[in-house]
Amino acid sequence: MDLLENIGRMGRKTAMSFIETISFAGMVIFRMFQPRTYNSAMRTVLINQIYFTSVQILPVFIFVSIVLGSFLIGIVFQLLKQMGLTGYFGNVLMGLIVAELSPFFTVLFITLRSASAINTEMAVMKVNGEIKTLEIFRIDVINYLLVPRIINGIISLVLLSSLFSIVLMFSGILFSWIIFDISVDVYSNILLSSANFSDMVISLIKCAVFGFFITLIPIRFGLRASREFTSIPIVVSSGMVNVFTAIIIIEVLSLITKLF
Amino acid sequence: MSREFKVGLFIVSTTIIILAALLYLANEKGLFAKVYTFTLSSKSGDGLTEGMPVVFSGFNIGKVSTLELNDKGLVLIKIKISQKHIKWIKADSAFILYRPLIGVARIVVTTNNLNSPPLPEDKIVVMETVNDINDAITKVQPLLEKITKIADNLEHLSNNLANPQGDLNLILGNAQKITTTLSTKKSLLEMAVADEESVQSIHEALKKIKDIVTKIDKIADKMDVQLYGQEGTLPNINIILKDIAGKLQKLDTTVDNINKIGKDTSEGMKDFRMLRSDIDDAVNAIDNVVKKLDNLISSKKDPEFKLP
Amino acid sequence: METNRHQAAPVSIDVPLISNQEVWMNIALIKQYHENMPRLQAQNMVLNALQRLDLVHIAYKRNPSLTNEERFCVFLLRACMVKDAIVMIDRPFKIIPHLQDIDFIFQTLKKIDDFYLTCHIYDYQWMAGKYGEK
Numbered sequence: 275m276d277l278l279e280n281i282g283r284m285g286r287k288t289a290m291s292f293i294e295t296i297s298f299a300g301m302v303i304f305r306m307f308q309p310r311t312y313n314s315a316m317r318t319v320l321i322n323q324i325y326f327t328s329v330q331i332l333p334v335f336i337f338v339s340i341v342l343g344s345f346l347i348g349i350v351f352q353l354l355k356q357m358g359l360t361g362y363f364g365n366v367l368m369g370l371i372v373a374e375l376s377p378f379f380t381v382l383f384i385t386l387r388s389a390s391a392i393n394t395e396m397a398v399m400k401v402n403g404e405i406k407t408l409e410i411f412r413i414d415v416i417n418y419l420l421v422p423r424i425i426n427g428i429i430s431l432v433l434l435s436s437l438f439s440i441v442l443m444f445s446g447i448l449f450s451w452i453i454f455d456i457s458v459d460v461y462s463n464i465l466l467s468s469a470n471f472s473d474m475v476i477s478l479i480k481c482a483v484f485g486f487f488i489t490l491i492p493i494r495f496g497l498r499a500s501r502e503f504t505s506i507p508i509v510v511s512s513g514m515v516n517v518f519t520a521i522i523i524i525e526v527l528s529l530i531t532k533l534f
Numbered sequence: 535m536s537r538e539f540k541v542g543l544f545i546v547s548t549t550i551i552i553l554a555a556l557l558y559l560a561n562e563k564g565l566f567a568k569v570y571t572f573t574l575s576s577k578s579g580d581g582l583t584e585g586m587p588v589v590f591s592g593f594n595i596g597k598v599s600t601l602e603l604n605d606k607g608l609v610l611i612k613i614k615i616s617q618k619h620i621k622w623i624k625a626d627s628a629f630i631l632y633r634p635l636i637g638v639a640r641i642v643v644t645t646n647n648l649n650s651p652p653l654p655e656d657k658i659v660v661m662e663t664v665n666d667i668n669d670a671i672t673k674v675q676p677l678l679e680k681i682t683k684i685a686d687n688l689e690h691l692s693n694n695l696a697n698p699q700g701d702l703n704l705i706l707g708n709a710q711k712i713t714t715t716l717s718t719k720k721s722l723l724e725m726a727v728a729d730e731e732s733v734q735s736i737h738e739a740l741k742k743i744k745d746i747v748t749k750i751d752k753i754a755d756k757m758d759v760q761l762y763g764q765e766g767t768l769p770n771i772n773i774i775l776k777d778i779a780g781k782l783q784k785l786d787t788t789v790d791n792i793n794k795i796g797k798d799t800s801e802g803m804k805d806f807r808m809l810r811s812d813i814d815d816a817v818n819a820i821d822n823v824v825k826k827l828d829n830l831i832s833s834k835k836d837p838e839f840k841l842p
Numbered sequence: 843m844e845t846n847r848h849q850a851a852p853v854s855i856d857v858p859l860i861s862n863q864e865v866w867m868n869i870a871l872i873k874q875y876h877e878n879m880p881r882l883q884a885q886n887m888v889l890n891a892l893q894r895l896d897l898v899h900i901a902y903k904r905n906p907s908l909t910n911e912e913r914f915c916v917f918l919l920r921a922c923m924v925k926d927a928i929v930m931i932d933r934p935f936k937i938i939p940h941l942q943d944i945d946f947i948f949q950t951l952k953k954i955d956d957f958y959l960t961c962h963i964y965d966y967q968w969m970a971g972k973y974g975e976k
Binding site: 313314315316317318395398399402403404406407408410411412413418 | 848852856857858859860861862867870871872874875876878879880881884920924
């Protein structure tokens with residue numbers, strides 16, 4: 275009986291948390307489309323956030339993209355050659371690597387670097403009473419803290435993922451030449467014929483959704499901290515677990531979208 | 535360089551790169567090119583679908599946009615050709631609906647004289663149809679008859695093998711009798727000492743069995759070559775079957791019969807192996823008896839012994 | 843008080859600075875948010891205000907690296923950014939515990955008296971001695 279009660283309680287809690295997250299997301303989206311949200315203070319935060327999330331890590335990100343992308347392309351092309359599937363390398367490059375793996379690697383990168391930082395930052399602000407300060411000075415927490423971080427998440431994910439894809443395609447030129455002995459002209463023709471607009475649009479939308487949730491969830495969990503410092507690790511760890519769950523759910527949903 | 539400048543530079547340059555890539559893709563895919571619409575007519579809309587490719591010399595130059603039925607019952611097919619490929623569509627161009635045996639159906643454009651005037655957009659051109667499936671069925675028909683004959687023969691052969699009154703089963707029966715006789719000690723002595731002819735008959739029986747096995751092997755080889763060889767029947771049947779499986783239900787019976795023959799043959803072979811090992815055992819037993827008899831004869835002064 | 847709620851400008855140890863922002867951003871935040879003042883204009887305004895208190899050098903520092911006096915001045919300047927501010931200083935000796943008397947606070951208030959409408963100081967009764975009252 276206790277077990278059933280516990281299961282029921284856990285299910286109810288999970289469902290409530292999910293509904294709360296969705297309604298919170300709805301409210302944030304609504305604010306995102308209100309022009310008065312975009313005041314000077316919010317813009318300053320937004321610029322700082324984009325700077326820390328994207329610009330500051332750009333050299334490292336490009337370096338990682340080149341190294342990781344080259345290895346990935348090299349391994350995949352080699353496998354295709356061994357399996358006699360050379361004819362499908364365009365589809366694999368566009369459909370798998372560009373449309374699926376680059377958003378995934380980017381979201382992992384940003385989550386590990388920025389989402390964890392946002393989660394902790396929010397928790398510390400709550401514990402220090404800084405959130406209360408904002409409220410006392412009638413500064414809307416959603417407009418000032420949440421919206422710029424979420425917009426930054428969306429912009430950074432879309433741009434960095436696209437950069438990753440472009441770097442991958444350039445690595446592809448080199449590897450297709452080494453492994454398949456394919457010239458640049460033939461390579462670009464194969465890519466063009468394999469490129470699918472709807473896949474690219476889905477991929478970009480997926481990046482935007484990733485960016486939205488990998489910033490929204492850490493903020494939400496960060497703000498759940500109490501006035502005690504000991505609550506910080508608890509909200510950070512549960513926030514990060516939820517972010518990774520959200521990433522998996524979005525990935526699965528995008529795959530389902532592609533099926534239809 | 536201020537933080538704002540760096541962020542602005544990052545956003546603008548990355549957006550430009552992404553937009554340039556998308557625009558290049560869209561341009562290469564012909565999204566911005568002017569599109570010309572031509573109308574074809576056909577008596578039947580069979581095999582026609584919207585989005586079907588229009589090809590010229592194997593290259594995609596356009597696609598079917600809409601299909602509609604006019605007042606006379608003719609199917610009107612509107613095809614869209616991008617400006618880049620409009621030069622291939624001339625007044626004397628022929629449009630053929632090509633439905634290959636393998637692969638998607640397409641409308642093939644052939645233009646004999648590229649110098650002829652361009653095809654007006656309002657002109658309705660009659661489309662012809664090339665149907666690989668029907669052509670293939672016509673070609674395959676005589677072949678099918680031959681295959682049916684072969685299948686009948688195979689069935690006859692398998693029936694003979696499976697018949698309890700057939701030659702093979704009689705031989706198996708005889709062999710069983712011989713082994714039964716060999717297994718009793720009494721008749722072994724008879725055969726070993728008194729009746730030399732019996733041993734000979736076993737040898738002959740063995741020889742016969744060997745011949746039969748060889749013959750069956752040959753038959754099996756022939757069947758194999760006939761059925762599975764490079765020029766054999768089955769590979770051809772398989773190729774044809776892939777596309778016209780639905781129409782060739784008769785072949786199912788043939789394949790079943792072939793399986794049955796294979797099974798019967800393998801069972802026969804199993805029996806032969808068992809028989810041969812029985813006979814080997816029997817010969818060994820006889821050999822042992824002879825040795826014992828020799829010992830007996832040589833050890834006793836009186837070579838007389840009683841026969842049962 | 844309820845009608846002037848939007849003018850309320852608290853200066854208190856319980857209303858801390860935003861720790862991940864520099865001093866000038868903490869002060870400029872009110873003007874940028876409520877009056878949508880452009881960043882550069884707000885920055886210049888804050889630098890001028892800090893200049894009046896001889897504190898320009900702390901403009902790009904963050905909360906933990908400030909002294910108690912500096913922190914009080916930043917609290918005060920931030921409160922003054924509220925439009926028609928009614929500054930309410932809550933237990934000033936809690937913000938600057940080592941102060942012997944209220945003179946420093948009064949002098950600071952005087953230097954920027956054009957930034958606010960009125961100022962109220964709240965403290966415990968037994969702290970009256972620190973305010974020169976007997």
